[in-house]
Amino acid sequence: MSFSSLGLSEQLVRATTDQGYETPSPIQQQAIPAVLSGRDVMAAAQTGTGKTAGFTLPLLQRLAENPRNGKGPRVLILAPTRELAAQVHDSVNLYSKYVPTKAAVVFGGVKINPQMMKLRKGVDVLVATPGRLMDLYQQNAVRFNEVEILVLDEADRMLDMGFIRDIRKILALLPAKRQNLLFSATFSGEIRKLAEGLLDNPVQVEVAARNTAADNIKQSVYPVDQNQKTALLSKLVRENGWEQVLVFTRTKHGANRLTQKLERDGITAAAIHGNKSQGARTRALADFKAGEVRVLVATDIAARGLDIKQLPQVVNFELPNVPEDYVHRIGRTGRAGESGHALSLVSADEGKMLAGIERLIKKQLPRTEVEGFEPTNNLPLKPKGKPDPSRARNRNGSGGNNGKGRSFAGKPGGRSQSARNGSRQGAGA
Ligand code: AMP
Numbered sequence: 001m002s003f004s005s006l007g008l009s010e011q012l013v014r015a016t017t018d019q020g021y022e023t024p025s026p027i028q029q030q031a032i033p034a035v036l037s038g039r040d041v042m043a044a045a046q047t048g049t050g051k052t053a054g055f056t057l058p059l060l061q062r063l064a065e066n067p068r069n070g071k072g073p074r075v076l077i078l079a080p081t082r083e084l085a086a087q088v089h090d091s092v093n094l095y096s097k098y099v100p101t102k103a104a105v106v107f108g109g110v111k112i113n114p115q116m117m118k119l120r121k122g123v124d125v126l127v128a129t130p131g132r133l134m135d136l137y138q139q140n141a142v143r144f145n146e147v148e149i150l151v152l153d154e155a156d157r158m159l160d161m162g163f164i165r166d167i168r169k170i171l172a173l174l175p176a177k178r179q180n181l182l183f184s185a186t187f188s189g190e191i192r193k194l195a196e197g198l199l200d201n202p203v204q205v206e207v208a209a210r211n212t213a214a215d216n217i218k219q220s221v222y223p224v225d226q227n228q229k230t231a232l233l234s235k236l237v238r239e240n241g242w243e244q245v246l247v248f249t250r251t252k253h254g255a256n257r258l259t260q261k262l263e264r265d266g267i268t269a270a271a272i273h274g275n276k277s278q279g280a281r282t283r284a285l286a287d288f289k290a291g292e293v294r295v296l297v298a299t300d301i302a303a304r305g306l307d308i309k310q311l312p313q314v315v316n317f318e319l320p321n322v323p324e325d326y327v328h329r330i331g332r333t334g335r336a337g338e339s340g341h342a343l344s345l346v347s348a349d350e351g352k353m354l355a356g357i358e359r360l361i362k363k364q365l366p367r368t369e370v371e372g373f374e375p376t377n378n379l380p381l382k383p384k385g386k387p388d389p390s391r392a393r394n395r396n397g398s399g400g401n402n403g404k405g406r407s408f409a410g411k412p413g414g415r416s417q418s419a420r421n422g423s424r425q426g427a428g429a
Contacts, residue, residue: 001024002024003024003032003057006028006033006036007058008057009061009064011064012095014098015057015097015098018097021053024050025049026049027045027050027051027054028050028053028054030205030206030207031043031054031055031058031205032054032057034058035055035059035062035181036058039201040179040180040182040198040199040200040201040203041181041202041203041204041205042182042195042203042204043183043184043204043205044185044186044187044204044207047154047185047328047331048332052087053091055077055181056092060092060095060096060101060125062149063101063124063148064099068146070122070146071146072146073104073123073144074124074148074149075126076126076149076150077127077128078128078129078133078150078151078152079127079158080153080157080163081129081301081302082107082109083302084154085105085106085127085128086107086282088105092125101124102123103124103127104126104127105126105127105128106127106128106129106132107128108131108135109278112136112141115132119141119142126142130163131166133170134169134170137170144173144175147175149180150178152180152182152198154183154184154185155183155191155195156184156186156324157301159191164190167194180198180199182195182198182202185324185327186324216339216340217331217340217341218339218341218342219344219365220344220367221343221344221366221368221379222346222368222373223347223375223378223379224345224347224369225348225373225375226349228375229318229345230261230262230265231373232370232373233262233315234265236315236370237262237295240313242294242312242313243291244288244291244296245296245315246288246295246298246311246333247295247314247315247317248298248300248303248317248329249299249317249318250318250321252274256273259295262295268293268295269294269297270284270287270288270295270297272284272285272296272297272299272302273299273301274301274302281302300322300325303328311333312333312340313333314330314340315342315344315345316330316342316346318350319353323353323357323360324360326344326357326361330342344365346379348375348377348379350379367379
């Protein structure tokens with residue numbers, strides 16, 4: 001299997017060779033021919049699967065096959081966060097190296113004027129966050145009458161972030177005849193409803209099962225008291241010689257506090273979250289990628305879509321409130337076939353959240369206590385209802401149902417049909 005056998009032109013294949021890609025990833029094998037065929041696509045895929053190239057390469061080819069002279073944009077790619085938008089834009093630039101496509105990115109938190117100037121010059125592919133795109137539209141800086149292809153990237157997160165109204169407004173402004181590509185890590189009822197209204201007889205593409213983490217990621221739980229977490233994290237970073245670890249906290253404030261404590265402990269750290277300026281976020285990420293900062297502390301929203309190559313280690317300093325976020329978080333490690341380790345520091349007050357996560361991933365995570373950090377309050381090993389077996393120390397609860405729901409609905413048999421008719425079956429979790 002090669003990129004050219006998928007029907008991509010020599011110019012696009014050359015761009016992938018420049019990136020060192022040898023074979024198309026599973027999602028690329030499915031998505032590239034589907035997009036080239038001109039059909040709508042609904043893809044269940046997380047960051048790290050190669051989805052960006054999966055939609056970018058074929059859409060670039062479609063543009064090249066059919067040159068136009070307008071001001072564009074001909075392709076609109078909507079993404080939930082500035083970081084993801086910037087990353088997708090970088091990818092479009094890389095893959096379009098040998099084709100005459102002009103790409104631009106617009107997002108909030110930075111001055112709008114330079115973005116207006118860029119749009120005025122004309123652009124083929126526009127990557128945007130929904131809010132800023134609507135601002136630009138309202139100020140007559142962008143028109144949508146030439147849009148041929150719409151991509152919704154990480155659609156689930158866009159809905160989580162409350163962009164549904166902006167998205168619906170934008171959809172209403174697009175030409176009716178167009179190709180639509182929807183990418184989402186999870187498929188809730190709300191996403192299916194959106195997909196139903198948007199997609200016309202879509203090709204369904206699916207690689208990793210919904211809400212199941214990739215097999216190449218080792219997951220563990222370290223039970224520890226809340227007030228011991230920072231000390232334990234410092235010890236783990238030092239003793240394991242971790243040089244690049246992404247740490248998740250629940251709050252922005254928590255991210256700042258942890259960063260300061262680590263720094264005081266002599267471990268270089270930086271925080272990335274929504275209260276930081278775009279400049280500070282970009283700098284933190286660049287320093288982390290360059291190896292100048294060992295620990296990047298992030299909140300869920302800020303971390304969404306971060307593409308950091310071969311990140312070996314992810315730590316949940318606190319568990320997320322939403323179980324799905326756990327799957328997104330640990331998807332930051334073990335990327336593109338590499339193996340990775342996702343470790344969660346869990347205190348007794350987070351027992352409920354842990355149970356919710358284990359229900360979602362249909363797996364019990366092994367607990368390991370670290371000497372000197374044994375918690376005063378134990379974690380329940382099983383969700384409520386059973387006699388509490390958690391009194392025993394150092395238990396390895398790796399059993400559990402290893403079931404893999406390889407379907408959009410996350411339930412056997414719930415798949416394409418429910419996705420197409422927007423059924424709410426299996427939407428919960
Ligand atoms: P994405 O899921 O689009 O965020 O991509 C994740 C990472 O995989 C990026 O760093 C890409 O550069 C890389 N990647 C994409 N396609 C391939 C491929 N076919 N072979 C190797 N790496 C790839």
